[in-house]
Amino acid sequence: MKRGRAVGIDLGTSNSVVAIIDADGAPRILTTEEGSTTLPSLIWFAPDGPVIGEAAREGLDQAPDVTVFGAKRLLGRRFDHPEVRRLSRTLPYELVESPNGDVWISLAPGKTVSPEEVCALILYELKRTAERFLGEPVTSAVITIPAWYDAAQRQATKDAAQIAGLDVMRLLSEPTAAALGHGAHRGADRKYLVCDLGGGTFDVAAVDLEGGVFEVLATTGDPFLGGDDVDRAVVEHLVRDIRQVKALDVSTDPIAIERLRIAAQRAKHELSGVSTTPIHVAELVQLPSGKTAEYKRSMRRDELELWSAPLVRRLEAPIRDALARSGRKREDVHEVLLVGGMTRMPAVRREIARVSGREPSIVPNPEEVVAVGAALEVARLEGAIEGVLLIDVAARGISLSTNEGDCELVIAQSSVVPTREHRLFPTRQDNQARIEFDIWEGESVEAAKNRHLGKYAVVDLPDGPSGDVLALVEITLDTDGTIRLGASELVSGDRLQIEQLVHTGLTRADVARFARQFAEAS
Amino acid sequence: MRCTTWEQVEVFHTRKLRAGRLLSMKVPFDAEIGAQVTLGLELPNNVVMAIDGVVQKASPIEGDSKTWIEVELAGFTEDVIARIRGMAEGSGPAVEPEPAPPPAPSVRTSMPRVSEEDLPNDERHLFQQLTTELRRMRGAAVHEVLGVESDAGPEAVRRGWMSLVRRHHPDLVARHRAPAISHLAEELTILANRAYDRQRASLVADGRATAIRSALKPPPGWLVGFDDIASNGQRAATATSDVSVKLVEPPKLPVDPNSLQGGEAFESRARAMLSEGDSAHAQEVLAAALCVYPRSRTLRSLYYVAASITALQGGEVMLATSQLETALAHFDSCREASLILDHIRRNGSQRLDDLRRHFR
Missing domain, CATH: 3.30.420.40 (ATPase, nucleotide binding domain)
Incomplete structure (x- = not known):
């Protein structure tokens, strides 16, 4: 092709x-x-x-x-x-x-x-x-x-x-x-703190650039913090306002809420640039009389900031955590990068600047x-x-077990990838034809505490007395951090076949089949 | 058993082995006296020697699943020792599991320091150059792979590793789009990374460096991020959030989705819940249904009916009445709303169980 x-x-x-x-x-x-x-x-x-x-x-x-x-x-x-x-x-x-x-x-x-x-x-x-x-x-x-x-x-x-x-x-x-x-690759060696506040999640990472080599040292975050939460906070305050001003309770009206949410989102975006913006919902709710009620008010940036303050305060913990985990103080960070649409909000920028102790770089x-x-x-x-x-480093360790026994760590967490380790399995019976083993993600000796990645078998072993045939299983974590397996017979050096018995994720055959169906369908 | 330097190999067989062939060690399995065992001895050049032995003594360790055993390494013959020494000297025949690399060169004379000159650009020469470097590195001890002294500190080890990675990383040759070259580059990088990880580990063991623990963890609960309701252990204060995230308790379709059309599936589910007095869940199902069928008057009125029952359960008669009026405003022939209004006039917020039958 x-x-x-x-x-x-x-x-x-x-x-x-x-x-x-x-x-x-x-x-x-x-x-x-x-x-x-x-x-x-x-x-x-x-x-x-x-x-x-x-x-x-x-x-x-x-x-x-x-x-x-x-x-x-x-x-x-x-x-x-x-x-x-x-x-x-x-x-x-x-x-x-x-x-x-x-x-x-x-x-x-x-x-x-x-x-x-x-x-x-x-x-x-x-x-x-x-x-x-x-x-x-x-x-x-x-x-x-x-x-x-x-x-x-x-x-x-x-x-x-x-x-x-x-x-x-x-x-x-x-x-x-x-x-x-x-554009960090064009600059000098630096220690970065990358803060990504998107629609639904907040992610922080400590990234080092040293001699042209990037390395991610630590990641943390808050999976429940994002622009959607700010929208919801604004809507709650608008609902309260409507109750006071119009004596209408729209909190149980899903359609009114959705319309308020759209208006709140638009206002939030505009308030990143201006300090006051109008909010207007033409048909908020249908009154029992059959007429529709309209809702109109102006919203100031300080109101938005006041209402979202409890959320903005939650930015602090993950940033401190990321610094601690990467083993450095905030003075060591050279540059703070802001990523994600929500970092346009001035209050978010101010808070990150306060916590990290330096003015964040503005990404256009x-x-x-x-x-x-x-x-x-x-x-x-x-x-x-x-x-x-x-x-890249391995995010989690890779362990191996045989005969439902204890797991043995093969590749440690934070090993630099690509890397490879091997284990040697002797046969336990005369003319044993296959050796089965399990691969786990995690570093615990107990299988239950690790995540099962798959069960495999080295098959078609050559005949020989017990212990004379030795299968050398190689586990490679490639540059992308995905696992590859290989096996050979130690004494002869011959390649051995590995059979996939149980496997997490799609099998190669599934992927090929789906890809074919996909190509035909489109 | 893993030896990272040739000195360690020498120490292994001169000091660790008693009488040249008796080895005491802790093993994580039950061993019986007389049992056959095989020791995999990993040499600094990545060669694994399989050495047979027989268990001579075995004593389980209390409170541990491990056993102390003493093994007589019958397979550790003079011939094997000579072979290992030969490899260390670089003159003996190599026993390599890898497909036929040439004999390891003398490690004393050819420290595989990272060469300073750039890799050639044309593919044939690049391939040859990488093959040569791979051969040389396979025959070297860990610190020699990194091009540092065996007692080098963490800084030097990192510098050595960095210069190797900057030379051999597969990404650097990806532009050639030649699988053979990418493979060689990956093999070289694997050697460099393993040497780096080993050397780091031994520095940590010697107390000369602190252990590096990966801090790459998903934020807790990353998976459960679609709604914020359980985010800080408390339910959102008003119904606002519940509705604006659209679905709290999702309505599951009945087993046969063809049996009921459109909003009827939601409606029958909600009615079933109301007939059991579970108005809070019915309300959530109806809120979800309204996202799907915003114009259905039946669903709207039923939503407010459910809300009024929830209010009654909390003793809020005024709120319940206004909810029922809203229900009637949306759909003036809503039978249930009228019936419950009657009920409130007669009983207030008492005898709520009577309301259930209206939904059967």
């Missing part, structure tokens, strides 16, 4: 962005058909085919049980994880357990879809966006992921890309991408800088940019 162009993709929980580097070296964010730079990570499985992005918002109203959002959070997760259990009770769509224990999404009785396929649809839409702009096929991509993604989540992201027909050149951690997009396009970083990474891998390198 002819190799097409490559793009940088920020695959976000709520919004995704695709970017390229122009021929003249300038980054360019590609816009969707509606002319927006961000694509909502939202899919409505409508009766006549999936609807992706902005148009799928209608699905949230019409068929919330088949409109999937936030699939990124489900990637590479197991169904029996307590957090997934909790989540399955609050999501409008139904989560089910796949045959190998992963979490999948049920669209109708007997019809399920894996989170990988959902993400593939989003990636495919971004790929189409890029192809429309470039006028030539796009076949590979750099995709950003949270720095703390474990091996299974990384593999799931790669699988999603493969289903969408994209070859992953590299998985890039989001804080590194942000620093890269900010905080929503898109991560995608720009991914596009720059493409250029770097293609050799267009030199002198910069990204180092």
Whole structure:
């Protein structure tokens, strides 16, 4: 197959962005058909085919049980994880357990879809966006992921890309991408603190640039803090105001609330630039008399800041935590980077400046800088940019066990990737044909405290007396932090086959099959 | 058993082994006297030697699942020792698990320091250069891979590793789009990273560096971020948040979604809840339903009916009455609203169980 162009993709929980580097070296964010730079990570499985992005918002109203959002959070997760259990009770769509224990999404009785396929649809839409702009096929991509993604989540992201027909050149951690997009690679050695406050979550990462090498030292965050929470705080105050001024209780009227939320969001955006803005909801609620009530008031920036103050105060703890975990004081940080749309809010900037002790750098396009970083990474891998390198470490340790016994740590947490370790398994019986072993993520001796990644068997061992045949199993964590297995017979050096018995995530065959179906369907 | 330097190998067989072949060690399994065991001896050049032995003594350790054993390493013959020494000297035949690398060169004379010159750009020469460097590094001890002295401090170790990574990292040769070259670069980087991790670990063991623990953790509860209701352990104060996040308790469709059309599925579910007196959940189901069918008058009126029952359960008769009036404003022939209004006139907020039958 002819190799097409490559793009940088920020695959976000709520919004995704695709970017390229122009021929003249300038980054360019590609816009969707509606002319927006961000694509909502939202899919409505409508009766006549999936609807992706902005148009799928209608699905949230019409068929919330088949409109999937936030699939990124489900990637590479197991169904029996307590957090997934909790989540399955609050999501409008139904989560089910796949045959190998992963979490999948049920669209109708007997019809399920894996989170990988959902993400593939989003990636495919971004790929189409890029192809429309470039006028030539796009076949590979750099995709950003949270720095703390474990091996299974990384593999799931790669699988999603493969289903969408994209070859992953590299998985890039989001804080590194942000620093890269900010142009950090052109500057001197620095210690960065990257604060990403988006629609739903707040992420902080300590990133070091030393001699052209980027390293993520620590990540923390608050998963419940974002722009949506500010909107809700504003709406609550508006509801109180309406009760006082108009003697109307709209708190139980979902339609009025939704209209107030839209007005609050618009006011919030405008108040980043001006100090007063009008709020106007023409048809707030229908009165018993049949007439509609209108709501009008002006909103000042200090009101917004007062109302969102409890939320803004929650920025402090994760920042302090990130500094502590990376083992440094706030004076050691050279630059604070603000990423995500919410960092436009002056109150947010002030608070981060207060906590970190320095004026944060203003990124002109905080929503898109991560995608720009991914596009720059493409250029770097293609050799267009030199002198910069990204180092990843294993987010969690990899352990191994045989015969349901204790787990033995093979690759320690925070080992630099790529890396490889091996273990030696002698046969325990004469002419033993196979040796089974389990791979776990985690560093505990007890299997129950680790996460099961899979059960494998070294098969077709050569004949020989007990203990004479030695299987050498090699576990490689590659540059992207995903696991690869290999085996050989120690004495002869012959390669041995490894059979996959149980495996977390999609199997290679599944991925190939989904990719084929995908290519046929589109 | 892992030896990172040739000195350690020497120490292993001259000092650690009693009488040249008796080894005492702690093992994490039950061992019986007379049992056959195999010791994997990992040498600094990544070669693993399998050495057979027989358990001579075994004593379980109290309160631990481990056992002290003494093994007679029958497989540790003069021949094997000579082979290992040969490898250390770089003159003996190599026993390599890797596909046929050449004999390890003398480590004394060829410290594989990172060469200063740039890697060649043309693919054939690059391939040859990387192959040569890989060979050399495979035969070297850990500190030699990093190009530092065996007693180097953390700073020097990091510098040595950094210069290797900056030379060999697979990303640097990705532009060639040649799988063979990428593979060589990855192998070289794996060697460098392993050497770095080992050297760091031994520095930590010697107390010369502090352990580096990865601080890459998902924020707690990252997965449960769709609603903020349980975020700080408290429910949002007003109903506002519940409604604006659209769904609190999601309505699950009945098993056969074809049996009921549109809002009827939600309605029948809510009615079932109301008939059991569970008005709070019914309210949530109806709020969700209204996001889907905002124009349904039945659903709207039923929502306010459910809200009024919740209010009555809290003893708020005034609020309940106003909710019922709103219900009637939305749908003036709402039977349930009229019935409950009658009920309030007669009983106030008493005998609420009587209301259940209206929803059956």
